[in-house]
Amino acid sequence: MxxxxxxxxxxxxxxxxxxxxxxxxxxxxxxxxxxxxxxxxxxxxxxxxxxxxxxxxxxxxxxxxxxxxxxxxxxxxxxxxxxxxxxxxxxxxxxxxxELPYQAIKAKLAGIQPKHSDWSIEDCDMFQELVVEREFVSVIMETSPDLLNPTDMVIGLKLIDTSGKDDICIDELLISQDRAIRTM
CATH class of the missing domain: 2.30.30.140 (SH3 type barrels.)
Known part of the structure; x- marks a missing residue:
């Protein structure tokens, strides 16, 4: 998801x-x-x-x-x-x-926010195109309580696509496409 x-x-x-x-x-x-x-x-x-x-x-x-x-x-x-x-x-x-712990972990990209007040439909579509059903190297940058369910945690990640010749950091790509701004 x-x-x-x-x-x-x-x-x-x-x-x-x-x-x-x-x-x-x-x-x-x-x-x-x-x-x-x-x-x-x-x-x-x-x-x-x-x-x-x-x-x-x-x-x-x-x-x-x-x-x-x-x-x-x-x-x-x-x-x-x-x-x-x-x-x-x-x-x-x-x-x-x-026996197996839940495998779905709530996450967000760390260190960025939408350029405008919220993510646009186009931003959401682009993000889904970039990440759905793909594997990434991820670095946990932060953890925070889930605002909808405070007993759960959300991890802030840096997602890195290592499948090509050059590594692509998804947060940096969204910033370069003028879809996001850095918060950290």
Whole structure:
């Protein structure tokens, strides 16, 4: 998930293979077994579940809000996405899938801010084009409380694209494109 340079999600490289294995194991377990639909009163806010996404894959989710007796708002704790799902797409999360820590880490580019009062749609589109589904070297520059959820942290990163001949620092690229200004 990458909304803008001040709000995106990263995953730690060190756990990449563990996440891939867990996802394969979840697909095998939840696709082979027949589960009954959970009773609405057995679902609670903050609970961890396996959820069948509309893409046909099972994911770990945390229920963030019970919307009605038939749907819930969920946070995909390994990918950072939010979605509304019908209750019949949730199943209890077995203990083997609770071992790996959440892989979605809230992040922002450190040391920059939008040139104007907020990131424009064009800035957001450009940022997404630069970073979504790509791997970067990152340096943690700062940590701060998440303003929307003070019990969570947001890490301020310097993202470096090392895939080409020359390294590209994403913050410096946005500044050179007149999309951002330096704050540090």
């Amino acid at each position: 990458a909304a803008n340079p001040g709000n995106f999600t990263v995953q730690p490289y060190k756990d990449e293979l563990r996440l891939e294995k867990m996802m394969v194991d979840m697909q095998i377990q939840y696709m082979q077994q027949k589960y009954s639909h959970p009773m609405p009163d057995s679902i609670h806010e903050g609970g961890l579940y396996a959820a069948l996404h509309h893409d046909g894959y099972w994911y770990r989710v945390c229920v963030s809000n019970i919307i009605s007796g038939s749907s819930v708002s969920v946070y995909f704790c390994d990918y950072g996405d939010l979605s509304i799902l019908p209750l019949d797409k949730l199943q209890p999360l077995t203990s083997q899938f609770k």
